[in-house]
Amino acid sequence: MTRVRPPRALFKPRNRPVGAHRPPRGSAVIDWAAYIDGHRVCTDTVGDAVRLIRDGRLTPEGDSAGFVWVGLHEPSATELAELAEVFGLHPLAVEDAIDAHQRPKLERYDDVHFVVMKTVGYVPGEDxxxxxxxxxIMMFCGPDFVVTVRHGKHGELAPVRARLERDPERLVQGPAxxxxxxxxxxxxxxxxVADAVQEDIDEVEEAVFSPERTDESRRIYRLKREVIQLKRAVGPLAGPLRNLSGRRFVPAEIxxxxxxVExxxxxxxxQVESYDELLNPILQAHMTQVTVADNKDMRKISAWxxxxxxxxxxxxxxxxxxxFMxxxxxxxxYPMILGVIxxxxxxxxRGFRRNGWL
Incomplete structure (x- = not known):
């Protein structure tokens, strides 16, 4: 894709000292920086970071000696369109990054790889x-840039960036x-999340087989729904992650x-697939216990x-x-009738008691 020189107004300066990364209020840009020889170089704007990399020294292969990493959270179409013009992002990939609700996948547009991953969190519900x-999380990976687009409340990438910046030897490997x-x-x-779900399943299993009579059917069905949600996020990522390992832009060490990771x-x-297999017999055992308990209740009612x-x-x-009676x-x-009764x-x-009905 054709890339253009970024305008100086790309995400305008905020009247702050150089290196003090504080995105403008209402902006989807969370953080950005240029990385040269594994070290962070702060700039006033994203455009300055791009120019710093593309106007700087080159590798023997003619590529930029560093890269730019721009992080966004739920960007608007206008904000992402500006970056798309600078980095030469494909319109189809940009549309997917804006609309979200995509399946995990890996696509290549010329020398730009577009990766979609599902993030998960185990959070309190309404009940x-x-x-x-x-x-x-969507990622655009090019020869000299990385653009991460995050949707949702979890999966924050600030800790990832901080951890990488403490390891310059890893950052030297570039966008990969x-x-x-x-x-x-x-x-x-x-x-x-899988470990947290496992704990809930263990609690349900213990409650189902405990002597106390409790109704766990709603909780079991809720767990089955959460397991399905987790499977939809985890399962489809296997193919893209396997394909990533064979891409030429990924160094051997990475x-x-x-x-x-794969x-x-x-x-x-x-592990998640085993949860579904485990919940089925737990549900069957619980329903059997409910049936047995109902039968006991009916016997008591019949006996009385x-x-x-x-x-x-x-x-x-x-x-x-x-x-004449x-x-x-x-x-x-009268006393005789009372005695007979x-x-x-x-x-x-005594007969019902002996047979276990009472």
Whole structure:
């Protein structure tokens, strides 16, 4: 793609000292810098950083000796269009970076690689329980620049930048070093969320098989939904990450690190898939327990109903008020009927008790 010389007004100065990175209020630009020989060089504007790299010394291959890293958070179409003109970003990739809601993927437009990754966080939901929330990180990696576009509340890249700046030997590797650091950061997020989900699954499993009777069905279904959300973020990244390791712009040393990240991703993916397999039998066991408990309740209700049916039947018979009924005129008729009722109820109670119905 054709690149142009950046105008001096590209993200205008904020009347601040050089190197004091404080983006303008309302701007999507979080941070930017030029990196030369692995060391950060601060400038007043993004345009100054680009000119510093492209007007500076060159490598023996004719490439820039450093690169520019621009970080944005949910940029507008206008802000990203300015950067697209300077760095020669493809319109289709720019459109994806603005609209978000993309699947993890790796695409190449001339010498610019466009990478999309899902970020995840385990955050409190509306009902107080934790839910998996997803965001996205898009990366434009060119020969002398990296543009990261983040969507969502999590996956902040400031710690990644700070960690890289403490390791100049890694930054000398160029944009590929940033690409590895960001992918490693994203996959570490997967690991943390997967571990948190594992703890919730363990709690549910313990509650289901505890002697106490609790209703865990809603929580189990919620966990199954969160596991599906996590699978949608983790699974599709495997292909792009595998392809990254074979790209020519990635140095051999960085390829080794990318393969390590891919190994971590594989373990997380297998871990998340096992969660779904584990939740199914937990749900079945819980539903079986609910059915057994319901049957016990029905037996108790039936037993007590049978017991109370005896006095109801006897009282119903003697409540018909016929003139000629047994023992109606006998002095001990009333106590006898009460005794028969009590003896019958006691016999039924002992029988139901012996058979485990009460």
């Amino acid at each position: 107080g329980s934790e839910v998996v929330e997803t965001g996205e 070093a940033v690409l590895h650091a960001v992918t490693d950061h994203v996959v570490d997020g997967y690991v943390n 390829r080794e690190y990318l393969r390590d 190994d971590h991703l594989t373990r997380v993916r297998e 109903g049978a017991i109370f049916m005896v006095p109801t039947a006897i009282a119903g018979v003697y409540g018909m008020n016929f003139d 047994p023992e109606t005129q006998w002095r001990f008729g 009590a003896l019958s109820c006691l016999s039924l109670y």
